[in-house]
Amino acid sequence: MELRGAAIIVTGASRGLGAALAEGLGRAGARLVLISRDREALEAVVEKVRAQGGEAHPIVADVGARESASRVAGATGALVGPVEVVIHNAGTLGPVPLAPLADTSDEDFEQALATNLVGPFRLTRALVGSMALRGRGTVVLVSSDAATTPYPRWGAYGVSKAALEHLGRIWNTELSDTGIRFLIVDPGEMDTRMHREAVPEADPATLLPPEQAAARVVQLLREAP
Amino acid sequence: MKHALEDVPARVSKQPGRLLHVDPQRAMLTDRGMDALPELLRPGDLLVLNDAATLPASLVGTARGEPIEVRLAGEEPDGTWRAVVFGAGDWRTPTESRPPPPALAPGDSLRLGPGLHAQVTARSDVSTRLLWIRFAGSAERFWSALYLHGRPVQYAYEPSPLPLHRVQTAYASRPWASEMPSAGRPLTLELLGRLRARGVDLARLTHAAGLSSTGDPALDAALPLPERYEIPAATVRAVADTRRRGGRVVAVGTTVVRALEGAALSGGGDLGPGPGLTDLRITRGFEPRLVKGLLSGIHARDSSHFELLSAFLPGPLELLYTMHATAGRYRGHEFGDSTLVLG
Numbered sequence: 001m002e003l004r005g006a007a008i009i010v011t012g013a014s015r016g017l018g019a020a021l022a023e024g025l026g027r028a029g030a031r032l033v034l035i036s037r038d039r040e041a042l043e044a045v046v047e048k049v050r051a052q053g054g055e056a057h058p059i060v061a062d063v064g065a066r067e068s069a070s071r072v073a074g075a076t077g078a079l080v081g082p083v084e085v086v087i088h089n090a091g092t093l094g095p096v097p098l099a100p101l102a103d104t105s106d107e108d109f110e111q112a113l114a115t116n117l118v119g120p121f122r123l124t125r126a127l128v129g130s131m132a133l134r135g136r137g138t139v140v141l142v143s144s145d146a147a148t149t150p151y152p153r154w155g156a157y158g159v160s161k162a163a164l165e166h167l168g169r170i171w172n173t174e175l176s177d178t179g180i181r182f183l184i185v186d187p188g189e190m191d192t193r194m195h196r197e198a199v200p201e202a203d204p205a206t207l208l209p210p211e212q213a214a215a216r217v218v219q220l221l222r223e224a225p
Numbered sequence: 226m227k228h229a230l231e232d233v234p235a236r237v238s239k240q241p242g243r244l245l246h247v248d249p250q251r252a253m254l255t256d257r258g259m260d261a262l263p264e265l266l267r268p269g270d271l272l273v274l275n276d277a278a279t280l281p282a283s284l285v286g287t288a289r290g291e292p293i294e295v296r297l298a299g300e301e302p303d304g305t306w307r308a309v310v311f312g313a314g315d316w317r318t319p320t321e322s323r324p325p326p327p328a329l330a331p332g333d334s335l336r337l338g339p340g341l342h343a344q345v346t347a348r349s350d351v352s353t354r355l356l357w358i359r360f361a362g363s364a365e366r367f368w369s370a371l372y373l374h375g376r377p378v379q380y381a382y383e384p385s386p387l388p389l390h391r392v393q394t395a396y397a398s399r400p401w402a403s404e405m406p407s408a409g410r411p412l413t414l415e416l417l418g419r420l421r422a423r424g425v426d427l428a429r430l431t432h433a434a435g436l437s438s439t440g441d442p443a444l445d446a447a448l449p450l451p452e453r454y455e456i457p458a459a460t461v462r463a464v465a466d467t468r469r470r471g472g473r474v475v476a477v478g479t480t481v482v483r484a485l486e487g488a489a490l491s492g493g494g495d496l497g498p499g500p501g502l503t504d505l506r507i508t509r510g511f512e513p514r515l516v517k518g519l520l521s522g523i524h525a526r527d528s529s530h531f532e533l534l535s536a537f538l539p540g541p542l543e544l545l546y547t548m549h550a551t552a553g554r555y556r557g558h559e560f561g562d563s564t565l566v567l568g
Contacts, residue, residue, distance in 0.1 A: 057365040059372075070390040071372040074278050077399040078368045082276075129396035129414055130276055133429050177418070 001138070001224050004029030007080040009072065011063050011123070012090030014041035016192035017142065019048075020214035021087060026054025028218060031080040035072055035090065037062050055080075063090045064114030069122035083127050085221065087140040088120035088164075093157050096197040101155035109156045116160035121167060128171070132178035138224060140183045140217065141168045147186075154198075181224065187213035242411050243562040245523065245555055247546055249539055250568030254549045257565075259411045262520075265565055268424025269472035271463055272520075275406040275480045276429045278397035281375030281389055282404070282436075283316070286337035289327045295337055295358070296378055298403050298436050299452060305346050305359045307450065309439045316379030316386070320440035329356060338374035340366055352444035378404050378436065382558060392559075401453070402434040407559040408478030408521045426467065428460040432480040437528075437559075448529050451504040454484035458498040464515060465496070475518035475567060479533045482507060482516050489514050509543070511536040518567030523555045537566040 008025055012018040014036035022034050026049035034049075034056055036042040042058045049056040057079045061068045076083055092115040094108040124139055131137025146154045147161035165184050172182040189195060191207035244257040246265055257265070266272065282297040294315065298307040312324035329335075335343040335358060342361045349355035360367045377392045394409040396417070417427060432454040439445055464485070467474055476482045487503025489496045496515060506529075507513075513536065524531040526547055535543050546564075555562045 059365075059369055067388060067390070070388075070393065073397075074281070074389070074400045075368040075372045077278055077397075079365060082398045126390070126393070126397075129394070130398035132414060132417070133274065133276060133396045133398075133427060175414075177421075 001084075001221060003218070003222060006030045006084045007033070007076070007082060008085040008087065009033045009035065009076055009083055009123075009127075010087045010089055011035040011119075014038045014045055016194060017187055017190060017210045017213055018087075018089040019045045020210040021089065021217060022046075022049055022056060023052065023054075024211070024214045024218040025221075026050075026056055027052055028222070029054070030085075032056040033059055033072070033076040033080055035059050035061050035063060062115075063088075063119035063123065064092075064111065065119075066122075068119065069126045072123060073126035082130055082134060084131075084136065085138045085140065086123060086127055087142065087217070088123070089140075089142045090119065091116050091142065091157075091161075091194070093154075093194060093198055098153035098157075098198060100153055104156055112156035112160045113163070116157065117163050117167065120164060124171065128175060128178075128180055131180045132175060135179040137180040138183065138221065139168070139171065139180065140185055140221075141165065143184050143186050145186055145188075183220065183224075185217055185220070187217070243553075243555060245546075245550060245553070245562065245564045247538065247542065247564060247566045248568040249537065249542055249566060252540075252542060252545075254545060256553060259416065259563060262416065262565065263419045263423040263425065265567065266420065266423065266425045266475065267472070269426075269467065269470055270518075271426045271428055271467040271472055271474050272420060272477060273428045273430060273460065273464070273474060273481050273485065273516075274394075274396060274409055274412070274477045275402075275432045275434065275484070276394070276396050276398040277402040277406055277431050277434060277480075278394075278400040279377055279389070279392045279402045279405045280400045281372055281377055283376045283378050284337040284341060284371075284374065285315075286335055286341070288329055288333060288335045291327045293326045293335070294323075295335060295343075296403065296436055296439075297375075298355075298450065299433050300401075301357065302453075305357045306343075308343075308356050308358050309354050309436055309444070310356055311354070311440065317381055319381040320438045321442075323440045325354060325441075328353060338370065340370035341374055349444075351447050352439070352441045354439055354441050355444055380559065383560075396429070398429075399431055401431055402480075403436045404434055405559055406432070406434045406478050406480050408481075408563070410560070411563055412477065426463055426472075428457075428463040430454060430456045430460055430481060430484050432484040434478075434480045449483070449506070451502050452480070452483065453500065453502050454480075454488070455500045456484060456488055456496070456498050461496050461498045468515070473517040473567065474515050475520060475565075476516045477520045479507075479519070479521060479530050482513065482519060482533060485515050486511075486513055507533040507536050509535040513537070518565065520563060520565050522559070523550050523557045523562050523564055525557055534564070534566070 013034035146158040347357040487505040
């Protein structure tokens, strides 16, 4: 697909893979709306994108909050027009150090599902009707191998990612004749703050820089029809 | 006498609504459900939808030290907003019973929430409630603040406030509409898929649906105000292809009729792509050039929507429609039942 001029939403864009995606897509000429709860960090990413000649607009929002989907969809439509790509990158592990399921509170489990699963469901639902009417659109779900491997202590996160992947498969089946594509991306273990918090003993030299993972996603989008 | 349709407001419901099918060719009225829509259209027909999303157009604040509510009624090309201003009170009071705002003049400031400060730039001659205002700050700060502090325009007949996601169509895109383009509300993605499977083509345009009432009789009489629209080139081609093969162009909502017929009129009869502004008022006797059918709500006789609907209801059908809808206790208002006029 042609990324120049494409209206793209990236959630969780204030750091890690989201920030790297914003920079990569900004350089490719996309018109970006970047979402994060962290205003200061988000505005720093926006400035970086703009400094490289890209277009980016910040929206401070918690993707897990009930009204965020209609807020983000509406403001994005006003700022950059009909959305062509949404990248559901925002994710939470819950409190660290990670705890076994038996020691996970209701609130922490529900928060992981709200951010990693229900938020992407609501935002996708707010966007796919317009995409279907235009006959094109791409929804990227950033997942993890925790979706398929039952790592101890990664319970809430793993469950949310497994459900997110299945959500993508069902969307894909239900909307198969609309021109909308659903891509599930597992970027692998990256050298990000999230990974350092989850696995503090990991050797950063063995981890993928998020910029490299972002470059692969940008390439994937470019190569898509 | 108060019209019965107004006495039967709908509550927000997930149940598929009823559909009153009016066939003007055969002068027949039939009670159906929205599920029947695909069989009432033919392969080769074209359904044109308004994909405008509904704005959080209602802002509460102060002006000249008094409480006000501002309802955004459309963005102008120069970035100012047309705004209808109410005095104290809230949506629970019908607009016609709301007090007027304090006298406002160009230069007055409106404080409408954190980050939402505006200044009056002009005042209408028609009504002191109609102003033009300009918001301070960048576009992204404005839109972020509007979506944080604005609420969709509410309806006094609803028991509780409607959240923004409940006033969007399934295919909403750019937020241009002051109130929901409600004719499209019953069209789920599943129903649109069934229409496609039937061979009915779908096309879209964006039309800035305006406010349905202002509380000022002089201003209400001037509704709908001029509204902007944008028609994609693909829709222009789809309309032409449909007419060439003998299919029928069916508008979803009065806004789509205004956009298509307004654009055709301004193009000397030819529909062209792109943005435009229409002040076309469609009333009884108007002969649509392009639109052969209309899917709309159930409208009371004293509304501007009914005036437009009557252009599709020749002769005695207008009266028959009202009698049938009233006797059948069809539900009016934004969340009510639907009418399909198509023969």
